Amino acid sequence: MRGSVSKVISFQDEEEFLREMDDAMEAFSYLATRYGNNPIEGVLPWDYIGIRDEEGLRIFRVGEFPYVKGLLKLDLGRIKTLEEYFDEMESKWDELSVEDIKHFADMMNEALGEERVYYEAYDLGLDRNTAYVIVNVANLHYLEGVLEGEDRELFEAAVKILLKYI
Template identity: 65%
Template sequence: MGGTVSKIIHFRDEEEFIGDMDSALERFSYLASKYGRNPVEGVLLWDYVGIKDDEGVKVFRVGEFPFVEGTLKVDLETLRIMERYFEEMESRLDELTVEEINYFVEMLNDALGEERIYYDAYRLGLDRNTAYIILNIASVHYLETILEGRDRELFEEAIGTLLKYL
């Protein structure tokens, strides 16, 4: 990916970080819809898990499986196996570590007989209060040179939010 930079971000308050990122990503998405460039190509929190179903890969946070369960396009047996493992993880959410999530994902894939669950945070070295972000510097530069008025204000607010963590 030409023009991209990836970085591990550390933060103190997860809820504040998520709120800030939602706000920045909303602004960048709006600008991307108008100008075709998005400075943020991805954000991965320490507890994000991907599940491959018949439509592709769906990403969610550990603890959100009950909400994602209805959107997965998998057979009933696969869904029930996943449900058992995710319920166990979610019951221990407050003290769950990255290593434990990785272990559960490995066990779950073994139980499914295929690699259907993905957990990259362990491989990336993330832990609680960390996230991995992919920034497209070329898009930042492009938007910085063309934006004016209200769009420029939105861009600067979103960049300011990112810089708070970088």
């Protein structure tokens, strides 16, 4: 990704971080639809996990499985297997580590007999209360140079959020 930099960032309040990053990503996505350049190319918090179903890859937080399982296009047996492991992880939430989630992902894949569960945070060296962010500095610079009025205000608010964590 030309012009991109990646960084592991830390935060104290995960819910606040996710809310603020959603706001920033929404603003940048809106600006990208108008100007063609999105400065945020990716955000991966430590507790996000992916499951490949019949339609593609679904990404969600470890504690969100009860809400996601109704969306997964998998047979009931696989969903029940996944649900057991996610229930176990949720029961250990306070002491759950990146290593624990990686271990559970490996066990789920073994129980399913195929690789359907993906957990990248371990390989990226994340820890609890961290995230991996990819920022396209060239796109950020471009938008900074062309925006005016309300779009500039929206951009500056989103950049302020980004800088809070970077």
